[in-house]
Amino acid sequence: MAYNDDSELSPVFPTALKILIAGGFGVGKTTFVGAVSEIRPLRTEEIITTASVGTDSLTGVENKSTTTVALDFGRITVDPRYILYVFGTPGQDRFWFMWDELSAGALGAVVLADTRRLQDSFAAIDFFEARGIDFLVAVNQFDGSFHYTPEEVRAALELKPDVPIVMCDARNSRSATAVLIALLQHLLGTSRNRSA
Amino acid sequence: MVGPENEHFLDDDAGRLVRPYTVSNGRTRPSKHMELLSWVVATGRVPRGHLEPDHARALRLCSDPTTVAEISAHLKLPAAITKVVLSDLVDCGALSTRAPSPIADPTDRSVLEAVLHGLQRRL
Numbered sequence: 001m002a003y004n005d006d007s008e009l010s011p012v013f014p015t016a017l018k019i020l021i022a023g024g025f026g027v028g029k030t031t032f033v034g035a036v037s038e039i040r041p042l043r044t045e046e047i048i049t050t051a052s053v054g055t056d057s058l059t060g061v062e063n064k065s066t067t068t069v070a071l072d073f074g075r076i077t078v079d080p081r082y083i084l085y086v087f088g089t090p091g092q093d094r095f096w097f098m099w100d101e102l103s104a105g106a107l108g109a110v111v112l113a114d115t116r117r118l119q120d121s122f123a124a125i126d127f128f129e130a131r132g133i134d135f136l137v138a139v140n141q142f143d144g145s146f147h148y149t150p151e152e153v154r155a156a157l158e159l160k161p162d163v164p165i166v167m168c169d170a171r172n173s174r175s176a177t178a179v180l181i182a183l184l185q186h187l188l189g190t191s192r193n194r195s196a
Numbered sequence: 197m198v199g200p201e202n203e204h205f206l207d208d209d210a211g212r213l214v215r216p217y218t219v220s221n222g223r224t225r226p227s228k229h230m231e232l233l234s235w236v237v238a239t240g241r242v243p244r245g246h247l248e249p250d251h252a253r254a255l256r257l258c259s260d261p262t263t264v265a266e267i268s269a270h271l272k273l274p275a276a277i278t279k280v281v282l283s284d285l286v287d288c289g290a291l292s293t294r295a296p297s298p299i300a301d302p303t304d305r306s307v308l309e310a311v312l313h314g315l316q317r318r319l
Contacts, residue, residue, distance in 0.1 A: 015307075017307070042265070044265050044268040045275065046275045078311050107311070180315050181312065181315045184315060185312065187303075188308050
């Protein structure tokens with residue numbers, strides 16, 4: 001491995017892990033990232049080359065274009081060995097999906113949903129299913145939104161029985177952290193089933 | 197209008213006044229493979245010659261092990277350009293780098309358990 005020759009001169013690097021926060025526009029992804037992070041959320045961006053992104057009013061124009069995708073992220077020092085990065089997309093998800101590097105190696109994902117606009121979650125759910133990334137759905141309970149039961153949400157989103165659904169308040173640090181804990185418990189359950 | 201050499205042409209309202217690709221001389225491919233969560237840290241070796249302002253600033257941000265994503269955010273440069281700047285610094289020996297997780301497998305139970313316990317301690 002190319003890293004080995006660095007070991008003498010470099011300190012012991014922690015291992016960086018990532019969890020993705022996806023969902024429709026305005027559902028509270030950046031708020032969620034801020035609530036779990038130990039630092040004020042940071043923003044990075046990437047320039048993505050897209051070869052005509054389907055379902056666009058401009059379809060038919062089959063040329064390449066570039067688009068800038070922004071990303072808000074926070075950090076959680078789990079212990080001295082592991083640093084967890086939580087990445088959320090403030091903008092339009094369909095471009096973010098073309099950022100392959102982001103989903104590669106992710107531990108798992110949280111799809112944030114707003115019961116007033118559940119259909120906005122479909123793109124993220126389809127994406128994680130297609131990539132084989134384990135995820136759960138966290139319903140961000142907005143004031144004034146009708147509180148559906150998890151099973152009603154499951155039916156509306158056509159989720160498989162093994163996809164957990166949790167309720168949360170993305171503004172609240174404990175509540176948002178509890179969502180990540182539920183995700184990790186789900187991932188541990190999935191890895192047990194795989195190895196069994 | 198142009199300030200001292202090490203001054204950063206950044207203004208929260210105006211945004212960045214130097215176009216990103218100028219920083220990297222139009223390059224978009226770093227000489228070293230880097231990911232958003234690759235680590236970089238200063239080796240303590242002082243590069244010879246003149247450093248461009250963004251290179252100097254990046255190097256100062258790397259006194260402790262830091263990820264490419266964080267450097268990108270602090271430099272207010274796209275990730276691709278940040279990788280070019282950082283790999284220049286690796287090439288001249290000022291930084292060392294390591295890929296995000298050469299050991300950790302995301303499905304490794306010990307990794308997942310460590311993260312779970314770390315999160316539970318935060319509640």
